[in-house]
Amino acid sequence: xxxxxxxxxxxxxxxxxxxxxxxxxxxxxxxxxxxxxxxxxxxxxxxxxxxxxxxxxxxxxxxxxxxxxxxxxxxxxxxxxxxxxxxxxxxxxxxxxxxxxxxxxxxxxxxxxxxxxxxxxxxxxxxxxxxxxxxxxxxxxxxxxxxxxxxxxxxxxxxxxxxxxxxxxxxxxxxxxxxxxxxxxxxxxxxxxxxxxxxxxxxxxxxxxxxxxxxxxxxxxxxxxxxxxxxxxxxxxxxxxxxxxxxxxxxxxxxxxxxxxxxxxxxxxxxxxxxxxxxxxxxxxxxxxx
Amino acid sequence: xxxxxxxxxxxxxxxxxxxxxxxxxxxxxxxxxxxxxxxxxxxxxxxxxxxxxxxxxxxxxxxxxxxxxxxxxxxxxxxxxxxxxxxxxxxxxxxxxxxxxxxxxxxxxxxxxxxxxxxxxxxxxxxxxxxxxxxxxxxxxxxxxxxxxxxxxxxxxxxxxxxxxxxxxxxxxxxxxxxxxxxxxxxxxxxxxxxxxxxxxxxxxxxxxxxxxxxxxxxxxxxxxxxxxxxxxxxxxxxxxxxxxxxxxxxxxxxxxxxxxxxxxxxxxxxxxxxxxxxxxxxxxxxxxx
Amino acid sequence: xxxxxxxxxxxxxxxxxxxxxxxxxxxxxxxxxxxxxxxxxxxxxxxxxxxxxxxxxxxxxxxxxxxxxxxxxxxxxxxxxxxxxxxxxxxxxxxxxxxxxxxxxxxxxxxxxxxxxxxxxxxxxxxxxxxxxxxxxxxxxxxxxxxxxxxxxxxxxxxxxxxxxxxxxxxxxxxxxxxxxxxxxxxxxxxxxxxxxxxxxxxxxxxxxxxxxxxxxxxxxxxxxxxxxxxxxxxxxxxxxxxxxxxxxxxxxxxxxxxxxxxxxxxxxxxxxxxxxxxxxxxxxxxxxx
Numbered sequence: 001x002x003x004x005x006x007x008x009x010x011x012x013x014x015x016x017x018x019x020x021x022x023x024x025x026x027x028x029x030x031x032x033x034x035x036x037x038x039x040x041x042x043x044x045x046x047x048x049x050x051x052x053x054x055x056x057x058x059x060x061x062x063x064x065x066x067x068x069x070x071x072x073x074x075x076x077x078x079x080x081x082x083x084x085x086x087x088x089x090x091x092x093x094x095x096x097x098x099x100x101x102x103x104x105x106x107x108x109x110x111x112x113x114x115x116x117x118x119x120x121x122x123x124x125x126x127x128x129x130x131x132x133x134x135x136x137x138x139x140x141x142x143x144x145x146x147x148x149x150x151x152x153x154x155x156x157x158x159x160x161x162x163x164x165x166x167x168x169x170x171x172x173x174x175x176x177x178x179x180x181x182x183x184x185x186x187x188x189x190x191x192x193x194x195x196x197x198x199x200x201x202x203x204x205x206x207x208x209x210x211x212x213x214x215x216x217x218x219x220x221x222x223x224x225x226x227x228x229x230x231x232x233x234x235x236x237x238x239x240x241x242x243x244x245x246x247x248x249x250x251x252x253x254x255x256x257x258x259x260x261x262x263x264x265x266x267x268x269x270x271x272x273x274x275x276x277x278x279x280x281x282x283x284x285x286x287x288x289x290x
Numbered sequence: 291x292x293x294x295x296x297x298x299x300x301x302x303x304x305x306x307x308x309x310x311x312x313x314x315x316x317x318x319x320x321x322x323x324x325x326x327x328x329x330x331x332x333x334x335x336x337x338x339x340x341x342x343x344x345x346x347x348x349x350x351x352x353x354x355x356x357x358x359x360x361x362x363x364x365x366x367x368x369x370x371x372x373x374x375x376x377x378x379x380x381x382x383x384x385x386x387x388x389x390x391x392x393x394x395x396x397x398x399x400x401x402x403x404x405x406x407x408x409x410x411x412x413x414x415x416x417x418x419x420x421x422x423x424x425x426x427x428x429x430x431x432x433x434x435x436x437x438x439x440x441x442x443x444x445x446x447x448x449x450x451x452x453x454x455x456x457x458x459x460x461x462x463x464x465x466x467x468x469x470x471x472x473x474x475x476x477x478x479x480x481x482x483x484x485x486x487x488x489x490x491x492x493x494x495x496x497x498x499x500x501x502x503x504x505x506x507x508x509x510x511x512x513x514x515x516x517x518x519x520x521x522x523x524x525x526x527x528x529x530x531x532x533x534x535x536x537x538x539x540x541x542x543x544x545x546x547x548x549x550x551x552x553x554x555x556x557x558x559x560x561x562x563x564x565x566x567x568x569x570x571x572x573x574x575x576x577x578x579x580x
Numbered sequence: 581x582x583x584x585x586x587x588x589x590x591x592x593x594x595x596x597x598x599x600x601x602x603x604x605x606x607x608x609x610x611x612x613x614x615x616x617x618x619x620x621x622x623x624x625x626x627x628x629x630x631x632x633x634x635x636x637x638x639x640x641x642x643x644x645x646x647x648x649x650x651x652x653x654x655x656x657x658x659x660x661x662x663x664x665x666x667x668x669x670x671x672x673x674x675x676x677x678x679x680x681x682x683x684x685x686x687x688x689x690x691x692x693x694x695x696x697x698x699x700x701x702x703x704x705x706x707x708x709x710x711x712x713x714x715x716x717x718x719x720x721x722x723x724x725x726x727x728x729x730x731x732x733x734x735x736x737x738x739x740x741x742x743x744x745x746x747x748x749x750x751x752x753x754x755x756x757x758x759x760x761x762x763x764x765x766x767x768x769x770x771x772x773x774x775x776x777x778x779x780x781x782x783x784x785x786x787x788x789x790x791x792x793x794x795x796x797x798x799x800x801x802x803x804x805x806x807x808x809x810x811x812x813x814x815x816x817x818x819x820x821x822x823x824x825x826x827x828x829x830x831x832x833x834x835x836x837x838x839x840x841x842x843x844x845x846x847x848x849x850x851x852x853x854x855x856x857x858x859x860x861x862x863x864x865x866x867x868x869x870x
Binding site for chain 3: 147153178181185197
């Protein structure tokens with residue numbers, strides 16, 4: 001028996017919006033310490049890691065750890081029946097082959113109850129890349145979303161470069177090429193409690209390119225937090241992370257684009273394969289038919 | 291000669307929005323007591339009944355009853371030229387083969403004048419089913435609209451069941467099945483003057499299924515009234531009715547879906563044919579290619 | 581070396597919106613007195629004339645007059661990176677084959693810098709028709725936009741007629757035909773300083789028809805000014821003009837539609853060809869495949 005209650009359905013709606021665009025369906029782990037998802041997207045380029053801690057729920061009971069295959073598109077449709085301040089209960093009895101969702105208005109007069117078929121999803125268990133990053137950038141999440149959407153007008157890839165007091169996003173398009181430079185508000189630790197401007201924590205130079213299409217999908221999590229944290233190291237997947245207040249976090253990983261034209265990058269490519277562990281690093285050719 | 295003046299064009303715009311989606315064109319009766327439409331939709335599944343009383347108009351003159359074929363899509367386009375507080379005059383001279391619409395701003399400076407071709411529509415005259423309903427449910431019209439849109443995400447049909455203090459809308463979909471239960475605010479007469487919550491008036495059990503596609507079209511009338519009244523009896527068309535304040539009402543009728551798999555329903559089918567009079571009751575097979 | 585600075589990028593965004601829909605790309609003249617565009621649209625039916633005076637810019641330097649081929653769609657995309665109150669700098673060094681655009685936030689922390697490839701556009705230099713117009717109508721620009729959009733629902737062409745105290749826009753459609761009549765607020769000069777209502781300045785009768793598709797495109801300039809000025813003479817292109825406060829103006833020209841059915845119009849047609857000078861007057865046949 002698993003049962004969890006959230007008093008504000010709004011947050012679960014926003015979590016599903018942040019998940020379903022990248023990962024339509026995945027195995028979800030229910031355990032006594034919370035709910036977690038580790039999943040590649042369907043084209044196996046990006047990785048999503050979601051953690052919701054048990055003590056963030058108003059009620060949480062998990063008698064035994066279990067894994068349930070969930071279609072997030074369907075689950076998001078069901079959640080649309082809830083106002084943001086309705087409560088939502090997720091229930092899975094051991095003998096059921098479905099997940100029950102119950103949405104209830106504060107006055108108890110409106111009750112929506114749905115049974116969602118459990119999916120049988122064949123996916124290998126994935127580790128999350130653990131890296132000591134050379135650069136972390138913390139910035140306003142809506143600003144990051146706007147800038148990725150803006151640059152995607154001109155080209156497929158963005159190059160991110162961190163200087164001591166400035167982070168630069170550049171794009172190389174057919175009609176126009178250019179960059180956005182954001183100067184940091186402070187060069188100190190991005191976790192100093194201040195919640196404004198751009199904060200850069202940098203040990204070494206970093207210059208990496210990423211597919212804008214994926215970065216734009218990651219920004220579906222913008223409604224979950226007004227801050228986003230980018231973590232970069234050369235030849236290692238970028239981490240894009242959003243806190244979910246009082247509940248956990250969602251982090252996306254994306255392997256950098258590797259330029260086939262540069263011969264002296266062979267060493268780096270090997271390094272990539274070591275660092276991303278079981279994460280599939282796609283090369284330029286593969287990404288072009290995304 | 292027919293001539294009618296409404297000082298607020300906005301209400302006629304909303305009426306046309308409520309009509310044109312279901313019935314593109316129909317014969318409209320102009321008589322000394324008002325304007326009426328009785329029309330099937332083009333697939334002959336649903337029936338629309340509109341009544342606008344003469345005394346709801348600021349000026350109303352009808353020398354002799356007449357029937358005019360009107361294209362409501364065109365008429366709605368013409369009405370878009372009016373601000374909500376412009377006046378609208380509808381005029382039909384006996385010798386004209388067109389309807390004249392005049393939209394005039396309050397200060398008299400802007401005048402829009404259109405002649406709309408009369409349509410020659412071949413339609414038999416329809417009676418409106420008169421039934422003593424077993425259940426009536428009165429509820430907030432926007433809430434009804436939201437709930438029909440919500441359920442249509444999961445399946446084609448909704449089953450409506452009335453219990454003494456609760457009305458239940460349920461859907462059976464491929465990925466998920468569920469229901470919305472709305473508890474009544476009072477079990478008294480729905481016409482007790484209170485204009486809030488859900489009110490249920492119930493003599494017998496009722497459980498009927500309807501095509502969500504049609505119910506969603508009916509909710510185009512939501513802008514006409516903040517209340518909607520559902521009237522149900524077993525094996526009789528559902529009535530969905532909206533008052534138009536000071537002017538009349540619009541009522542939609544929809545035959546229930548009949549489950550072919552249940553052999554013991556043959557008696558009921560006959561009863562249907564008696565009750566709906568000249569209204570064509572479509573069976574599951576016919577509706578599937580809607 | 582050319583360099584110009586505008587402190588409010590918003591106005592340049594709106595100018596590009598007003599240009600790019602009709603003219604995707606064109607040669608732009610940079611001279612010590614300002615920036616100008618003369619260009620036909622791609623189907624050679626309408627003419628656009630934009631003038632931005634040097635003293636409307638906060639900084640303006642032009643060492644020598646030059647002509648640069650610019651793609652306005654790309655330029656508009658780049659400008660989207662600016663908030664309305666960001667500054668924008670346009671720079672062209674003599675040796676560069678690109679235009680540089682720099683968008684900077686008021687606090688100097690966000691800088692967007694783009695290089696836009698210069699286009700090689702083969703276009704003959706155009707003169708602007710100079711005419712003493714028989715009728716000028718000044719009216720609210722948003723009202724003009726709404727009315728053109730409204731009439732386009734019914735037909736392809738609008739006929740504009742000016743009476744001493746009234747301007748009439750009429751359309752002849754398959755389903756409905758009608759007109760909008762706007763009474764003037766004053767019959768005096770439209771430049772009397774008052775900024776409200778409709779003002780008509782009329783020497784002779786005028787009745788001309790124009791393609792609504794083009795008039796609708798011209799109204800993309802509505803955000804530049806709350807007034808629009810229409811200037812008409814029989815058998816001469818219509819001029820539709822918007823002031824850009826403190827900076828210049830944008831004027832569109834459109835040749836009237838000529839009715840092939842009327843035999844007695846041959847004289848007028850010849851007059852047309854004289855009056856529009858180097859402007860290509862399209863006849864009904866050509867416009868039908870627009």
